[in-house]
Amino acid sequence: MSITKNPYDPDVTLGSGCSCGSHSSQAEHDAAEATTSDAGNESTEDILVKSVETAVVQAVFGTDMARRNFLRAVGASTAAAAIADVFPLGAAKALAAEASAKLEKSKLNVGFVPITCATPIIMAQPMGFYEKYGLDVDVIKTAGWAVSRDKSMNGEYDASHMLTPMPLAITVGSGSNATPWTMPAVENINGQAITLASKHKDKNDPKMWKGFKFAVPFDYSMHNFLLRYYVAEHGLDPDQDIQIRVLPPPEMVANLAADNVDGYLAPDPFNQRAVYDGVGFIHKLTKEIWDGHPCCAFAASQQFVDEMPNTFIALYKAIIDATQYASKQENRKEVAKAISPKNYLNQPETVVQQVLTGTFADGLGGIQKVPDRIDFDPFPYHSMAVWILTQMKRWGYIEGDVNYKAVAEQVYLATRAKEVMTEMGLTPPESTYQKYSIMGKEFDPEKAEAYAASFSIGRV
Amino acid sequence: MKPTLPLTARAALLSFILFGATVLVWQLAIESSTGTAPNMDPELAALLGPQAKGQSAFPAPMAIFDELVRHVTDPFYDAGPNDKGIGIQLAYSIGRVALGFGAAALVAIPFGFVIGMSPLFYKALDPFFQLLKPISPLAWMPLALYTIKDSNSSAIFVIFICSLWPMLINTAFGVGAVRREYLNVAKTLELGPFRTAWKVILPAAAPTIVTGMRISIGIAWLVIVAAEMLVGGTGIGYFVWNEWNNLSITNVIAAILFIGFIGMVLDQLMGRVQAAVAYAD
Structure with missing residues (x-):
């Protein structure tokens, strides 16, 4: 019973999921196991040591599949010895334990x-x-x-x-x-977008945005400064020709659907969420304004x-x-x-995945592939x-x-x-x-x- | 002449019919708005939500019922600091209301007593009450966050400030309006000022005081939801916000029903107290 995984156990998946596969995380698996097991608790030091081992083993094998196959073939103790041979595991463990001991607050x-x-x-x-x-x-x-x-x-x-x-x-x-x-x-870096309400599908030129109401998440945000920069480059004064208001990101999609704003320059997943719910489309990724911002x-x-x-x-x-x-x-x-x-x-999950992988529906009927949409x-x-x-x-x-x-x-x-x-x-x-x-x-x-x-x- | 059912039974029947009709109209409205999905590339369809494919954003009554059952059967799960069962969230909210309301009662009732017994104080302080009473409790929030420097205490402070005025004003009014005859009898019997307050004025003013408390707890319950949406973390208000964040109308409606239910229970409890202290003149 432990809150960390044994990296030398071939039946354990490192990363998300648990060793038996029926729980969403190892912690949940262990919690379920804890109720049936009477084994003692693991000290924080044990956790730390195992975390170090996990990191090293993960680094050595790269993929989980390779690690599991290797462990099944040679056995856990052989594997541990082999890794200890080439990597100063003891030193790494000592280093981590020392670092943890010095923490003013954990x-x-x-x-x-x-x-x-x-x-x-x-x-x-x-x-x-x-x-x-x-x-x-x-x-x-x-x-x-x-x-x-x-x-x-x-x-x-x-x-x-x-x-x-x-x-x-x-x-x-x-x-x-x-x-x-x-x-x-x-x-x-990158990872934001200008989203417009579906009814503005034909207004792809910012010059047509006079009188639009836009939302940004905060005054002191890259969103505000990038939106201002973008419309100003197209000849619109962001304080005169359009209206910019502050809305917390989670409230943006609801406001777009309710026609309270015409669009927003906002963080994801709320651009993708507008597409997912069919209320808006992605006009421009911010990476097209400043790549690497x-x-x-x-x-x-x-x-x-x-x-x-x-x-x-x-x-x-x-x-x-x-x-x-x-x-x-x-x-x-x-x-x-x-x-x-x-x-x-x-x-x-599909919304978050579209944002992170950069393979996404743009709300205009197409699927775009932009791997560095967010980095x-x-x-x-x-x-x-x-x-x-x-x-x-x-x-x-x-x-x-x-x-x-x-x-x-x-x-x-x-x-x-x-x-x-x-x-x-x-x-x-x-x-x-x-x-x-x-x-x-x-x-x-x-x-x-x-x-x-x-x-x-x-x-x- | 046909025998008629007693009034309560007829009212219950009517309530039931109204409920059934509402749910039926709702269900039919959802079904009629569910258009057929347009022919869509399956790869694209996998990336879009049900609404983008022509389905109604509003859930059918059965979906809400399922959600309610799910919450009621597992109310106390704890999946991390930002995801707890509805029972835990409601407990946090009720706890905050109890603290804020309790503190307000401790201040408002003794203070209201003093003000009610002194016409001078009553007249002198009245303009302040009139000015402070109509302020939206949430307007205090930025000030509270800034000065108290703790979001949980700020939420409790907001409950305190919104519960204070109805109780204070009602107590002062109730105490001030005790009939002269009662006080004269107390004087004749040579009761001391404390015994007069305890034995005569308090029972006489109790119905008005409790009415103030009933109004206060209603307001406190309304305000806690808004306050928790603002500061986040825990509570039923945070739960609503978190589900709004995910645009989950089903869960928002489920939460609204829970809020209504708890509000009703709180109000009924104060109603019981009110009945207990009532007297006929």
């Missing part, structure tokens, strides 16, 4: 808004990434970003899923009290980072690990299955923060002189990300600044002030 609450952007934060719970780093994390569903921000600032959440502009806005005190906030990692973030207060450095690093590694796993195409179906249930996204890349480039700040300046969310680079470097922990990623054996990019091309217009982070003032439609 029981954490992490908030999320139920959208596919939060995939790494959510999946890390059912798929055991938090556990792997000695953490016991509850992921708590939150109704919208204003509440998420307040709960984070209250300290009810140790860390949370936020939109990439939010830690910047909180730090500079735009729309809240100025509190130093950090953004250690980006969650997802950041969207959601993993964020924590400066206080948490400073006061609980070991816990923070463990959590950070769990998130980066999960993000790496999610970015692999072959894992996407498994991830979709793990995050669709009621406890997480609460969506039909996951944790690296928080400083240049992303600078771009966001230029847009906050452009539309009047911040006034006066902005020290773009200073704010970006304080909030986006790119240097920290480099260290941690290197330590985990990953290769982070060399520079924390990049140039971007957005709808054909170049953005150079070295010329931020000039960029913010370079648009014909803007408030600068």
Whole structure:
């Protein structure tokens, strides 16, 4: 009886599902077994040791099928000995145990808004990434970003899923009290879309959108800034020619169906959900506006980072690990299955799967195949923060002189990300600044002030 | 002349007929709106939901009944912090209402007593009550979240603030309206002020006070659903929000029926108390 799986057991499936196959997860299987078994409880140390073994065994075999066949052929103890020969399992176990012993706090609450952007934060719970780093994390569903921000600032959440502009806005005190906030990692890149109501099927040119009502999830969101950018490039003033209102993502499909809004630039699964329910169609994926744009973030207060450095690093590694796993195409179906249930996204699995795999119905009768419709890349480039700040300046969310680079470097922990990623054996990019091309217009982070003032439609 | 059934039996029969007719019309309306699915590429059809294929978004009565049975037979499951059985959710909501309402009663009844017994206080404080009473309880929510810094306590605070006014105003009014004769008799019998309050004023004002409590608990139950939709986490309001999130009309309707049922039970309980303290003049 254990809450972790024995990776040397050929009858056990690592990943989702349980060893006997009749429960949706191993935890559920074990809970059922616990009632019939009187074996003692496993200590946290045992769990940790087994997690390390699981990670190593998974890494050695790659696929579960290979592992099971191998174990059946040679037996578990031979396999364990063989792996111990080539891999210093003892050292890895000791290292993990030591890391866990240093945790200031192992029981954490992490908030999320139920959208596919939060995939790494959510999946890390059912798929055991938090556990792997000695953490016991509850992921708590939150109704919208204003509440998420307040709960984070209250300290009810140790860390949370936020939109990439939010830690910047909180730090500079735009729309809240100025509190130093950090953004250690980006969650997802791309993965948003402009969805229009089905009755607008013939209005594919944004110039025809005068008077439209659009919804975005929050003022300080990439959604708001990308929508403003997109319509402005087509000659519409987002404050004069269209109306932009804030709606929590889960309420968007209902509002689209009720004709309260003409469309939205929103996170998935709510674009795909509108197609699934036959109320809208996907006009444009945001990757066609800016390929590789950041969207959601993993964020924590400066206080948490400073006061609980070991816990923070463990959590950070769990998130980066999960993000790496999610970015692999072959894992996407498994991830979709793990995050669709009621406890997480609460969506039909096919909707989440269409978003993550990029094979989706577009609502116009076609099926599109865009594998990088959403992707996951944790690296928080400083240049992303600078771009966001230029847009906050452009539309009047911040006034006066902005020290773009200073704010970006304080909030986006790119240097920290480099260290941690290197330590985990990953290769982070060399520079924390990049140039971007957005709808054909170049953005150079070295010329931020000039960029913010370079648009014909803007408030600068 | 034909023998007629007693009134209660006839009313029950009529209730039953009305219920049956509603369900029948509902069922027929759903069936008539279920169009035939257009010829669709099966690969595409697999990616779309029933509504996109021409089915009604609104569930038939039987689907809701099945859902109700599912909830009632397994009310206490716990599948993680964001997915708990309806029994647990209702217990959270009732707990919050009990705490907020209880705290409001503890403040409103003694305070209302003092105000009711002093015409000066009554007149001086009345403008504040009149100003604070009509504020929507949910308008307090951002302020509460900001100052209390805890979402659960904020929800309880909102219940407290919305339960407070009806009880306070009714208590003050009931105490102030105790008949002079009763007080004069107490004076003649040389009762002290505390005995007068306890033995004379409280029983005399009790029906008005309990009426205030009945109004309050009704409001509290209405407000908790909205408050929990806002702060999330647990409670029947969160349950409705979570199902709305999934556009599951069936579950939303099931939750509405549960909310109505609990609201009715709370109201009936206060009704019992009201009957117990009533007296004929």
